Amino acid sequence: MSPLLAQFLVEAREQIAATTDGLLGLERDPHSVSLLNGVFRSVHTLKGSSGLFDFPALTAVLHAGEDLLVTLREQRLVLDPAMLDQILAALDLVAEWLDHIEDTESLPDTAAERGRPVIAALRGWLSSPPADEPAAAATSGTADGDDTPALPAWLDSVPDAALTGAAERAGVAGVPVLAVTYRPESQCFFKGDDPLALMAQVPDRAHLAVEPPAAWTPLAEYDPFSCVLAFRVLTTAPRKEVAHLLRYVGDQSEISDIAPADLALAGLSPVTGPASSLAEPLALLLERGDRAGLAEAARTMAGDEAAGDTAAATVLRRLARLAGVEGMDPAVLEALIGALRGDDTPPAETAGEEPADLPPTPPQPPLSEPVLRVLNEQCRTLAAVRSAAWLAGSIGAAAKVASNALRFSGRGDDAERVLQAGAAALDAGAAKPLVDAITAILNPPPPAPVRKPAPPKRTLRKAAAPAKAQAPAKEQPPVSVPQPAAANSSAAAAGNGGTHDGSERPSTVLRVDQGRIDALMNLIGELVVAKNSLPFLARRAENVYGSREMAREIKEQHAVIDRIALELRNGIMQVRMLPVSTVFQRFPRLVRDLSRKLNKHVDLVIEGEDTQADKTVIENLFEPILHLVRNSLDHGIETDRAAAGKPDAARLTLAASQDNDQVIIRITDDGRGIDPVLMRDKAVEKGLMDRDAAQRLSDGEAMNLIFAAGFSTAAAVTDVSGRGVGMDAVRTAIEKTGGRVELTSIPGTGTTVSLHLPLSMAVTRVMTLEVSGRQFGIPMDEIAETVRIPRADVVAIKDKEAFLLRDRIIPLVHLDRVLDLPPKTESEDIAVLVVRIDKQPVGLAIEAFGEGMEVIVKPLDGPLAGMPDYLGTALLGDGRVLLVMNLKEIVE
Amino acid sequence: MIRLEGTTIHLEDACPVEEAERLLELLQSGTATGIDLDGCRSVHTAVFQLLLAAPLPIHTLPPEPMLAGLLAGRPSPGPA
Numbered sequence: 001m002s003p004l005l006a007q008f009l010v011e012a013r014e015q016i017a018a019t020t021d022g023l024l025g026l027e028r029d030p031h032s033v034s035l036l037n038g039v040f041r042s043v044h045t046l047k048g049s050s051g052l053f054d055f056p057a058l059t060a061v062l063h064a065g066e067d068l069l070v071t072l073r074e075q076r077l078v079l080d081p082a083m084l085d086q087i088l089a090a091l092d093l094v095a096e097w098l099d100h101i102e103d104t105e106s107l108p109d110t111a112a113e114r115g116r117p118v119i120a121a122l123r124g125w126l127s128s129p130p131a132d133e134p135a136a137a138a139t140s141g142t143a144d145g146d147d148t149p150a151l152p153a154w155l156d157s158v159p160d161a162a163l164t165g166a167a168e169r170a171g172v173a174g175v176p177v178l179a180v181t182y183r184p185e186s187q188c189f190f191k192g193d194d195p196l197a198l199m200a201q202v203p204d205r206a207h208l209a210v211e212p213p214a215a216w217t218p219l220a221e222y223d224p225f226s227c228v229l230a231f232r233v234l235t236t237a238p239r240k241e242v243a244h245l246l247r248y249v250g251d252q253s254e255i256s257d258i259a260p261a262d263l264a265l266a267g268l269s270p271v272t273g274p275a276s277s278l279a280e281p282l283a284l285l286l287e288r289g290d291r292a293g294l295a296e297a298a299r300t301m302a303g304d305e306a307a308g309d310t311a312a313a314t315v316l317r318r319l320a321r322l323a324g325v326e327g328m329d330p331a332v333l334e335a336l337i338g339a340l341r342g343d344d345t346p347p348a349e350t351a352g353e354e355p356a357d358l359p360p361t362p363p364q365p366p367l368s369e370p371v372l373r374v375l376n377e378q379c380r381t382l383a384a385v386r387s388a389a390w391l392a393g394s395i396g397a398a399a400k401v402a403s404n405a406l407r408f409s410g411r412g413d414d415a416e417r418v419l420q421a422g423a424a425a426l427d428a429g430a431a432k433p434l435v436d437a438i439t440a441i442l443n444p445p446p447p448a449p450v451r452k453p454a455p456p457k458r459t460l461r462k463a464a465a466p467a468k469a470q471a472p473a474k475e476q477p478p479v480s481v482p483q484p485a486a487a488n489s490s491a492a493a494a495g496n497g498g499t500h501d502g503s504e505r506p507s508t509v510l511r512v513d514q515g516r517i518d519a520l521m522n523l524i525g526e527l528v529v530a531k532n533s534l535p536f537l538a539r540r541a542e543n544v545y546g547s548r549e550m551a552r553e554i555k556e557q558h559a560v561i562d563r564i565a566l567e568l569r570n571g572i573m574q575v576r577m578l579p580v581s582t583v584f585q586r587f588p589r590l591v592r593d594l595s596r597k598l599n600k601h602v603d604l605v606i607e608g609e610d611t612q613a614d615k616t617v618i619e620n621l622f623e624p625i626l627h628l629v630r631n632s633l634d635h636g637i638e639t640d641r642a643a644a645g646k647p648d649a650a651r652l653t654l655a656a657s658q659d660n661d662q663v664i665i666r667i668t669d670d671g672r673g674i675d676p677v678l679m680r681d682k683a684v685e686k687g688l689m690d691r692d693a694a695q696r697l698s699d700g701e702a703m704n705l706i707f708a709a710g711f712s713t714a715a716a717v718t719d720v721s722g723r724g725v726g727m728d729a730v731r732t733a734i735e736k737t738g739g740r741v742e743l744t745s746i747p748g749t750g751t752t753v754s755l756h757l758p759l760s761m762a763v764t765r766v767m768t769l770e771v772s773g774r775q776f777g778i779p780m781d782e783i784a785e786t787v788r789i790p791r792a793d794v795v796a797i798k799d800k801e802a803f804l805l806r807d808r809i810i811p812l813v814h815l816d817r818v819l820d821l822p823p824k825t826e827s828e829d830i831a832v833l834v835v836r837i838d839k840q841p842v843g844l845a846i847e848a849f850g851e852g853m854e855v856i857v858k859p860l861d862g863p864l865a866g867m868p869d870y871l872g873t874a875l876l877g878d879g880r881v882l883l884v885m886n887l888k889e890i891v892e
Numbered sequence: 893m894i895r896l897e898g899t900t901i902h903l904e905d906a907c908p909v910e911e912a913e914r915l916l917e918l919l920q921s922g923t924a925t926g927i928d929l930d931g932c933r934s935v936h937t938a939v940f941q942l943l944l945a946a947p948l949p950i951h952t953l954p955p956e957p958m959l960a961g962l963l964a965g966r967p968s969p970g971p972a
Binding site (some may be wrong): 189195208210220 | 942
């Protein structure tokens with residue numbers, strides 16, 4: 001599998017999980033805009049990245065989901081549970097396909113078939129007309145309504161011929177011209193985008209220009225796969241077609257409608273002086289409807305009267321060309337004549353009033369997000385410096401970084417200023433001057449004190465209405481044109497930069513293949529074993545070579561290595577630790593689906609999801625918890641809770657906590673509990689025991705019958721649970737990971753099942769013991785106590801042996817007999833290890849106790865894999881192999 | 893296809909996104925003195941963008957009018 005696909009699978013699963021969480025959150029809080037946006041983003045990203053691969057059905061399903069979310073986001077639809085079901089079902093399908101892709105790198109053959117109904121269901125919600133393409137829907141908001149859309153600032157830089165051409169076509173057709181601004185995200189090449197090719201496909205294109213970055217990165221540092229260009233297109237094609245073309249880059253592009261009259265005025269310089277008087281006769285001609293005369297007059301005037309006035313000549317030439325076109329919208333011509341008349345406040349005055357001693361400041365390019373972040377970071381770093389020894393270095397570095405960032409953004413002056421401030425700060429021995437300088441750039445003073453405020457009408461031009469006398473005509477001279485919008489947005493961005501950048505820091509999380517961690521773990525295991533051989537060596541140094549001194553030094557070294565090995569082991573175990581939330585997070589969805597299916601109202605409460613345990617333990621938890629949750633919902637929680645005097649909403653709690661070296665998971669419901677009488681009856685009915693034995697059981701024991709194999713109390717097998725394997729399977733699965741299950745229940749009040757799991761399976765504490773001269777290991781947590789009993793105290797009951805310990809009869813098992821080993825020599829006392837098997841104490845007669853130690857138990861494999869008597873093997877410090885016993889199997 | 897002939901970089905036929913890296917290497921190496929797009933049918937944005945940034949004169953514009961138009965109006969080459 002290609003790394004790209006592998007990465008996609010990992011991320012897709014994350015996105016699906018995030019989407020599911022978000023959707024469930026939305027069900028509780030349907031008005032949360034942030035949740036909805038989050039869900040939309042996840043699905044959008046997922047769809048986008050799926051497009052990199054050839055999974056058409058998958059992309060189509062996601063696309064349908066995205067479209068539905070778009071309408072939700074625009075509040076054209078309201079989320080309801082049935083809709084949520086379908087979105088979730090779509091996600092399930094996608095998740096299923098992801099598994100298939102992981103196995104075979106392709107979609108299942110049935111994908112298109114299975115996807116179709118899901119897509120139809122999603123699209124069904126959109127049936128209200130028209131099912132807009134997301135890009136169109138996303139931008140139509142700005143075009144509709146009373147607000148006049150801001151015209152793209154770049155319109156003025158479009159060549160005259162292109163402008164006039166577009167105005168000509170649009171003016172005749174009576175449709176707006178579309179101005180498309182497309183700023184591809186820098187990483188778009190990795191998504192397979194080719195922005196230039198996309199722009200080349202824009203139908204009826206009248207103009208295409210490329211906007212280079214403010215400053216090119218030097219070739220030495222140039223990243224060939226980061227897109228830095230932006231694209232500008234004028235087209236007379238219908239918006240729908242353009243939006244469809246740009247549907248996958250809707251969030252990176254902007255489409256604005258421009259009335260032909262507005263377009264005709266773009267790029268014109270203000271007309272002043274005598275040329276204005278030419279407007280009147282032209283207006284008269286237009287009024288009379290003499291288009292040919294108008295065109296002729298304008299052409300003549302452009303050549304004669306206005307020959308020395310380029311601004312007026314341009315207007316006249318445009319007018320001449322457009323007036324000669326049959327069917328031209330008169331509004332366009334009126335607007336041009338208005339421009340010639342110059343009846344708007346002549347902007348030249350504004351420029352003239354500008355104080356002469358202030359040099360005109362060219363509009364500053366706004367700072368980009370990463371640059372703002374860099375600048376903010378410098379301020380923070382400087383503020384954090386406490387030690388005088390560090391200060392000089394920090395100031396120098398911060399000044400350099402900040403000025404480079406500014407220079408990169410095309411703000412050479414600011415960069416120079418920061419460098420000077422840095423020098424001043426160095427002289428003063430305090431960071432303040434530099435911090436002030438950077439802050440001043442981040443929060444620029446309002447433009448008012450520097451330049452005359454200019455009317456913001458430039459961005460708010462309206463289509464010239466017929467016979468409107470004061471049609472805005474004059475353009476501000478470029479030099480005095482401030483960019484209020486740009487300035488504001490950069491200030492706003494600066495403000496945001498300070499508060500938001502924490503969350504945008506690059507992630508420091510590494511994704512590591514589990515195999516590598518396991519390999520490390522194995523190496524550490526070997527290190528521990530190697531380390532354990534040092535005490536043997538010390539003993540040899542003393543006994544064989546007679547050097548006590550040497551033995552002491554080896555022991556000292558052993559202590560050091562021991563400590564490091566321990567830390568190393570703990571460290572790697574920490575790496576393998578996962579929070580139980582990785583399992584728990586799947587349950588809100590499941591509980592929701594199940595409770596809807598069962599028509600029960602259930603509130604799921606999750607507690608302690610930060611509790612951590614080893615990955616292997618966590619991964620084995622899902623199935624058992626799923627069984628338990630299903631059981632609770634199906635059998636535990638009453639259908640008619642009101643009759644039981646309980647609130648309608650049942651409560652199911654999933655709680656995790658840590659207790660020493662154990663993780664305890666509790667699944668608690670407030671349902672009807674388990675009836676011990678019923679359990680006894682069932683046990684007899686199923687033939688698990690006779691009635692006498694059943695009656696002798698305590699209530700607690702009767703309840704625990706639920707874990708017996710082949711026991712199910714459900715009257716009917718339902719879709720949800722009740723196949724009679726559930727609880728038995730739970731117990732087996734938990735015991736396999738070295739844990740145990742406990743159940744407490746109060747009839748009528750509820751049931752709690754606790755899963756006690758080892759924190760880590762990697763290291764097991766074992767006790768060694770000797771049987772017939774051979775060494776074995778037993779997991780420490782099964783051992784209750786060690787006792788020595790006189791042989792005389794052993795009593796025989798039929799063919800079994802037992803002994804009395806604190807007034808309790810405990811069966812005695814001779815391990816040598818069970819293991820078919822030669823019998824040990826008879827002695828006065830018997831060493832007995834009292835262990836608990838299924839909570840029942842059992843005495844194991846052995847030859848001698850060994851010592852407790854931590855070992856890494858490796859499961860038996862190869863030809864030995866089928867031996868149930870042993871959990872596995874561990875390597876001892878002296879190189880011997882220790883067999884670790886599976887007591888339950890051996891004794892039974 | 894991008895190849896260096898003498899000191900001229902030739903872009904030919906279609907230049908997909910991967911070729912941006914090759915072009916960058918050629919530009920960085922400093923051996924090239926000019927670019928020839930005579931036989932160039934189409935370029936990926938990544939390549940196109942690099943052509944804009946390249947501090948080298950373009951000897952021959954591509955035959956395709958849109959591309960030729962965009963490259964002819966090339967702003968003053970970027971980094972010196």
